[in-house]
Amino acid sequence: MLLETMVPAWTAFGSEFLGTMILILLGVGVVANNLLPKSKGQANAPGSLQINWGWGFGVMFGVYCAYKTGGQLNPAVTIGLWAAGKDLAPGLPANATNIIVCILGQFAGAFVGAVVAWLAYKQHYDEDCDPALKLGTFATGPAIRNYFWNTMTEVIGTYVLLIWVLLSGYTQNSFIGPLGVALLIVAIGASLGGPTGYAINPARDLAPRFAHAVLPIKGKGSSDWAYSWVPIVGPMVGALLASLTYRVFWI
Template sequence: MNGTQFIAELLGTAVLLLLGGGVVANNILVKTKGYGTGFLMVNFGWGFAVLAGILVAAASGAHLNPAVTVAFMADPHVAELAPGIAKTAGNLGLYIVAQMIGAFLGAVLCWLAYKDHFDQEENPAMKLGVFSTGPEIRSYGMNLVTEILATAALVLFILMVPAKAPAGLGGILVAFAVVGVGASLGGPTGYAINPARDLGPRIAHAILPIKGKGGSDWAYSWVPVVGPILGGLLAVLVHGLIA
């Protein structure tokens, strides 16, 4: 992975979190134009955020997600992490570092865009909800199962795209898959389906001087990291049965 590819992955993930976090902020923070527009709007916003991230990160193959990178690394049917990027431990690490930095940066930019609204929001849970996911019913075992299944569905779709998608439409189809996963399986946990998407912004929430922000819910933070990684590996196993 060269420097250009690293920067592309970083910036693509930053765009993903700027726009994805932005649609959540627009929906749940007080006095925004989009306040209360609903969860389906969040689903579509995240889908289009993924599409924007894919376009920005084209040079790196646009993984944008450690679960995708780990799945590509583990799947024997995938020859390279991306065209010209070999499956090595070093490249795996570079992808994940780029994704984490990008997710953190995108969350910071989202906070800057909505700073006045963060300042006027009185509920700390709403502030944290812009940055990271959380369960509607806290049951770590079942929350983990949800994240595994949702991520497995998404990553299996991504693994199938090169063989099944018409040329040039892969990114659009992945974006709509994200919308579908959110609409179908996002209710229990808010569908992190991406360790960087949750952990990078959660770190930003902990560090940033957000007025009245409360805690960052570190007790839950392992679920949206471990669940998606396991989900990506589950997708690899299923892909091996049908590839």
């Protein structure tokens, strides 16, 4: 039997960096296309379902790019795999070093992806519009602000994602794995995305929110740091609950 080739730390970082960068570039981009003034997407007003599909395809292509590390792209997925007693990917055991390297790659990739999306839409960000719309292209926010229930929504959405990841035989280097998770992201957005915009990923929200804070965006307003903990805590709790479910019923 052939031994698994161990994934070097730099390769693991680069894999998660590139995959998450692609995810955020396409995800921030599809929201910008729908919300920002004078964008052709905004002019056609295709609505939220296109945003759901944009994020779904962003995840799919990000997973393809990050095949070396199983296309985690999400600290909640990384921690959830560890909590469930699984390897992060073939040749990538869930030890402290690999977890830290992968999560650092995810946050760095998410920040760079947000910056590149801003560059693509720079002239549109310079147009006058509601600052909340500009922030909404980078980070999530609640439709009705109630921190407990907003967190609950993120817990539920992430639980659905993680329980599928743990039970699907998640094979990102084949065709069906990335396509399956893309369809799931679309479904979560269409069904559970209304209350909070469904971050379900701490890196997806925190790193672009930081990019919004530091980039020279005209009339951008607040980065809403008071809400920023919700898309961190909710996904992590949802991931741990899914891992507990997996351990109780499937191990």
